[in-house]
Amino acid sequence: MDDEPAAAPTGTDIRLTLPARAENVALVRHVIGALAEAIGAGEPLIEDVKLAVTEACTNVIRHAYRGTEGPIDVSVTPDGDRLTVVVRDRGQGIDVPSSEPGPGFGLPLMAALAEDLEVRPGPDGDGSLVRMSFRLAGDTLEPV
Amino acid sequence: MTESPVARTDTAPEETAISVASGPLVGPVLRRVVGMLAARARLPLDRLDEAVLVADVVASRAASHAPEAVQVHVSTGDQTLWLRVGPLRSGGAQALLGESPVPDVGSLIIKLADEVHVDRDDAGGEFLRVRLAYAG
Numbered sequence: 001m002d003d004e005p006a007a008a009p010t011g012t013d014i015r016l017t018l019p020a021r022a023e024n025v026a027l028v029r030h031v032i033g034a035l036a037e038a039i040g041a042g043e044p045l046i047e048d049v050k051l052a053v054t055e056a057c058t059n060v061i062r063h064a065y066r067g068t069e070g071p072i073d074v075s076v077t078p079d080g081d082r083l084t085v086v087v088r089d090r091g092q093g094i095d096v097p098s099s100e101p102g103p104g105f106g107l108p109l110m111a112a113l114a115e116d117l118e119v120r121p122g123p124d125g126d127g128s129l130v131r132m133s134f135r136l137a138g139d140t141l142e143p144v
Numbered sequence: 145m146t147e148s149p150v151a152r153t154d155t156a157p158e159e160t161a162i163s164v165a166s167g168p169l170v171g172p173v174l175r176r177v178v179g180m181l182a183a184r185a186r187l188p189l190d191r192l193d194e195a196v197l198v199a200d201v202v203a204s205r206a207a208s209h210a211p212e213a214v215q216v217h218v219s220t221g222d223q224t225l226w227l228r229v230g231p232l233r234s235g236g237a238q239a240l241l242g243e244s245p246v247p248d249v250g251s252l253i254i255k256l257a258d259e260v261h262v263d264r265d266d267a268g269g270e271f272l273r274v275r276l277a278y279a280g
Binding site for chain 2: 014015023024026027031033034035037038039
């Protein structure tokens, strides 16, 4: 097995579609870790990306489907010195008040961890879409 | 091994669908997803290792037979893991089942899997379906 990190491919992307369940957050984190290691991203950045993606996926699981089953789509695209992660659901959308309000830390945390954050309705008008962009060579949050 | 026509393009609720653009990321991503889902399916460690080995074979060979990205659907049952690889170009499924470069080993996938099927959809794409299970 070759242990050398792969060169960061331009335009390469990974797409995962899986049931929006809590246990699958670990799977998404695992894939982010595999990708980040393969392209040679530093450990602090990997942890930032994993945490931000965990928050986005947790929002889908808690709020998107109101107790029914539905998919969560995660796509990851390394492009030069940037890594873009899109988390999408096909649930009730971001304008519908949630029946399970959380502490409200998710979006501020994602905004702090990512270089760019966009939250909007899905492209077909259903569900929601969170797009986060990270700079591979950039700074990360200082440990508290 | 059996061959049958199939026309499935959607993701069933219990499935995990992975699509990785052909390139160096296929192997690292696929082996982790398959390993994690094999563990979740309660496959014992030796079968989990073999499932990851099958994922490695798929990762190393599928890219040259997949139009743009290697696509794999993984579904799990009790001590059972299904992999569905495709769509692949015509002949792609047989290429995945080809012999290992290690002498006298033969086809790793056929050797390790409990079931192997080659399906085709209406658009002419090929799919390789592999079941790995633990009989106890």
